[in-house]
Amino acid sequence: MEQDIRVLLVDDQHLVRHGLRFIINAQQDMKVVGEAGGGHEAVRLAAEIRPHVVLMDVQMEAGDGLEATGELLKVLPDCKVVILTTFDHEDYVYKGIRAGAVGYLLKDAAPDELVDAVRAAYRGEAIYRTAVASKVIGLAIRSTPSHLDSVKETRVNEQLPEPFTGRELEVLQQMAYGLRNEEIARKLFIGESTVKTHVHRILQKIQVEDRTRAVVFAIRNGFVK
Structure with missing residues (x-):
């Protein structure tokens, strides 16, 4: 039991x-x-x-x-x-x-x-x-990360079993700003299917099941810019 x-x-x-x-x-x-x-x-x-x-x-x-x-x-x-x-x-x-x-x-x-x-x-x-x-x-959108946040972001990313790529970091930040997949695609000039692939990989790398938890991770670890 x-x-x-x-x-x-x-x-x-x-x-x-x-x-x-x-x-x-x-x-x-x-x-x-x-x-x-x-x-x-x-x-x-x-x-x-x-x-x-x-x-x-x-x-x-x-x-x-x-x-x-x-x-x-x-x-x-x-x-x-x-x-x-x-x-x-x-x-x-x-x-x-x-x-x-x-x-x-x-x-x-x-x-x-x-x-x-x-x-x-x-x-x-x-x-x-x-x-x-x-x-x-x-609140995250209006917050300006400190230098320490930037250092923390780099350290956390390096410690992931598989670090984020540059494009995945861009997608994660846009997710934190509340953008949907189609909006992220327009913002970054990539296809929506490509965005979905990046989102899937992001969730896998930080071992969470949904976008809200990914945003929490991004805010807590200084990834929001």
């Missing part, structure tokens, strides 16, 4: 934690193993109980959730953090990805969507609602 997915809840509202606990503990394949009311407590507690998945609120008086995400993942790099918040803000999404979160859900998500997100995070998949992903892309 497979082990239960161990979940840590981080939220400064008792009522919210109670509702999340009820939903998660009702599932046969997961259980709440701890609760924290702030980011600082979450980092300390996670080091003790070693959860598989953390549901992390953003704005808490006892420690910011985004900062806590980065600190927690330094201690437990294999842990999966899903940002769960009422704030549908571009900056929160972007900073969450940068901190290492694998997902971002709003608290108005249906219970089924929540537990599916926990399972997906446990499998190492990225979870971003379409509307939120669009906000990330919009």
